[in-house]
Each structure stands twice: as C-alpha cells, then as structure tokens.
Amino acid sequence: MLFTFCILAVFTSEVFTTDFGLLNQEHYDVYNAEAIYNQFYEKYGAQYNKEKTDHRLNVFKENLKKINKWNRESDSARFGVNQFTDLTFEEITRTYLGVRGNVSTNDAVLYTPKGLKGPESLDYRQHGYVTPVKNQGQCGSCYAFGAIGDVEGQYAKLHQTQAISLSEQQVVDCDSHSFGCSGGWPHWVFQALVGEGGSMRQEHYPYEAVQGQCRSDRSKIAVRVTGGYELKITSEDALKDALLQYGPLAIATYVGNQFFYYQGGVFNPTDCTEWGHALLLVGYGNDGMNDYWLIKNSWDTTWGEQGYMRLAMGQKACGIGAYVAHSIVA
Incomplete structure (x- = not known):
C-alpha cells in the first residue's frame, strides 16, 4: 500500500x-x-x-x-523576467511605488554617528530580526512594509528574540496620515501605530492588498509602538553606524527600470531617477569585489535574490540614505 x-x-x-x-x-x-x-x-x-x-x-x-x-x-x-515584464515603466511606478511627494527632511532628526565598529559583514536575518519576504501585490503600500519591517526588527533586537510577523494591512486600513494603496511615509506609520496602541500580528489582521475599513483591535496588539521619526543621514558611513545602532531600518530610494528586473548580484544602477520606493535595510557585506547594502523588498521571492537586493555601497546608489526612518517599541 x-x-x-x-x-x-x-x-x-x-x-x-x-x-x-x-x-x-x-x-x-x-x-x-x-x-x-x-x-x-x-x-x-x-x-x-x-x-x-x-x-x-x-x-x-x-x-x-x-x-x-x-x-x-x-x-x-543580473536581470531577468519576473512579474513586471508585461508592464510598462509607467504602469509599474504608478502601481507599486508607494512613497509620495518629495524627499521629506523638514522634520528629520539629525543622526550623530556613535563611531561604532561593526563586523566586516552584517546580515540581521542571521540574528532572527527579519521576517520572511512578503508581497505587497498591486497596491502602493511599500511604505507600510518598510515601516512594519522596521518595527518587527526593533522589537526582535530589543527583546533578543525571533521577529514576529506583524500586520501591514492594519496600516493600510487604519493609518489616517497615509493614503492606503496610494502611498505614505514610514514615519507617518509609526505615528499612527502610537495612536492605535501598537501593531497586531499578521495572522490576526492578514494582508489583502486593498484598503478597507479599519479593524484594529487593541486587545490583540502584539508590539507596542511608542514613537518613531525620520533620521537625517549625512553619509553612507553614518547610515552604517545607524544600522549597527538600531537594527533593521525603514528606508526609501529612487528606482529605475533596471531596478524592477533585478535578479541577482551587486546592483550598480545607471537609471535610478524615479522617487520613491520604501524598503528595509537589513545589512551590508562584500562579495569579494564589491561592497554592498543588503535590502529586503516587498515584491515576493520571485524578485531579486529570493526577495532581496544587494545594492552597491559607497556611491549613493539609488539615493540610499536620502530617507531613513526608525521606530521606537516597547
């Protein structure tokens, strides 16, 4: 049998x-x-x-x-076919980029480097501070994924535990500062979560890729968010210092057509001109020839290196460091 x-x-x-x-x-x-x-x-x-x-x-x-x-x-x-290949550049940017307006720096808090000496390479996935790659779908909610990734990482680092998957849909539905599937800013998300009492688990408020009625439930808050703000970063060295200091960080960058079809290797772009896409910065390293930043995206594991990108370091590639945000959790 x-x-x-x-x-x-x-x-x-x-x-x-x-x-x-x-x-x-x-x-x-x-x-x-x-x-x-x-x-x-x-x-x-x-x-x-x-x-x-x-x-x-x-x-x-x-x-x-x-x-x-x-x-x-x-x-x-390397570049290759993925879910975007039957779309024009304009269609992709209109649907998937979720950071609206110019780079926001008016309320940013200047980050003063602490002079931290980190390891030659860093990957917060190996520390358990990063949840599996997610998929924002056809919704301009990357700002929510970047922000929630930051909250997940801050909580795991603070409590020295495995990151728990939190709800982006709670942000899309309940963040009155942002615009659902039409964009927002990670630091707005942190402010909204303070008002909500914190962030619910993904399993209690699953992702739907459309904006709906807010169903936030304070009795099911998994991580209490007490604050958050944008950081003004003056150099890539300062960005590395902040990454060592705080853990995974919500960032936003410029993108270009090449960005959408990235499949692997160290990406050194020539066309990052379109603002803006929110991501999660989770580490850095060197492949033997190139220094790079390690970045988590929200376009499923079919994009990039199982959902991640290695972005060239030291050249302000795609304007990295132009926008950085950090949450405060309890």
Whole structure:
C-alpha cells in the first residue's frame, strides 16, 4: 500500500510540475518571445490578474530586449523576467511605488554617528530580526512594509528574540496620515501605530492588498509602538553606524527600470531617477569585489535574490540614505 502511494506521488508530481526554464536565461531569444510569454503567463497570470493580449506580448518583447542589453552591459548584476515584464515603466511606478511627494527632511532628526565598529559583514536575518519576504501585490503600500519591517526588527533586537510577523494591512486600513494603496511615509506609520496602541500580528489582521475599513483591535496588539521619526543621514558611513545602532531600518530610494528586473548580484544602477520606493535595510557585506547594502523588498521571492537586493555601497546608489526612518517599541 505504501509502495503504491509512493509511485502515485512521483507520477502526479511529474504531471503537474511546470518547467519555467524559458524564464531563467542570461539571454532571451526575442524571436521566441511568444513561447517565453506563454510560460510567463502560466506562472504569473492568475496571481497578478493579468490579461493575455497582443499589446501585453509586445510590451513583454520590448522588455526582453532591455533585459538582454542590461545583462550585456553589467559586470556585477543580473536581470531577468519576473512579474513586471508585461508592464510598462509607467504602469509599474504608478502601481507599486508607494512613497509620495518629495524627499521629506523638514522634520528629520539629525543622526550623530556613535563611531561604532561593526563586523566586516552584517546580515540581521542571521540574528532572527527579519521576517520572511512578503508581497505587497498591486497596491502602493511599500511604505507600510518598510515601516512594519522596521518595527518587527526593533522589537526582535530589543527583546533578543525571533521577529514576529506583524500586520501591514492594519496600516493600510487604519493609518489616517497615509493614503492606503496610494502611498505614505514610514514615519507617518509609526505615528499612527502610537495612536492605535501598537501593531497586531499578521495572522490576526492578514494582508489583502486593498484598503478597507479599519479593524484594529487593541486587545490583540502584539508590539507596542511608542514613537518613531525620520533620521537625517549625512553619509553612507553614518547610515552604517545607524544600522549597527538600531537594527533593521525603514528606508526609501529612487528606482529605475533596471531596478524592477533585478535578479541577482551587486546592483550598480545607471537609471535610478524615479522617487520613491520604501524598503528595509537589513545589512551590508562584500562579495569579494564589491561592497554592498543588503535590502529586503516587498515584491515576493520571485524578485531579486529570493526577495532581496544587494545594492552597491559607497556611491549613493539609488539615493540610499536620502530617507531613513526608525521606530521606537516597547
């Protein structure tokens, strides 16, 4: 009986497992774009409510050409097909970028470096201060994911415990300072959470990728948030010092077309001109040739290196340090 089950399990696995090999290439055959597009649609169509049209195929084909060009020109990063490849740059920025307005520095608190001497490399995931990669979906809520990632990290670091997954949907629904799926700022989120009493667990207020009625429940607050503010960072050395001092930090950067199709390696961009996308800074390191920042995104594990980016350090790449925020938890 057990042997029969094993045979059936192997057989059904082989029948229903799809090989998406055409999506994972260093160079895409544009003349075979329709076959690549069909695999793309099979992988991402249902999850992202995509429509299979000639227009989308043409956009997809043009993006393949760009990806091929970037891969030829880059010696440290790789680019590839992901959930964005049938969208134009304007469509992506309109839907997924959730930090609105100019870089906010009027109320920022100047960070004075403490002269901390950290290790040669740092990865707060290894300390347990970072929750698994999440997916903001088709909602401009990156500000909520950056802010909640900061709160998760601050709490874990303060209490020397494993990070617990907190609710971004609570922010999208209840933060009256921000604009739901149309953007906001992480430091606004911290202020809102102070008023809410803190942050609920993800399991008690799951993510829906749309703004709805606020259902915050003070009896289910998992982490009490007592404050938070924007930090004015004057250099990348100061940013590293703040990362060592506080733990994972909410940040926002400029992005460009290359950013959306990043697949791995150290990203040294040439086109980061569009403000702004919120992320979580979780570490730094060196790959033997390049110093980099380690950044957690909220575009699922299909983007980047399982949801992470290594961004070139020392060149203000994508304006890193232009916006940094830090929460205070109890």
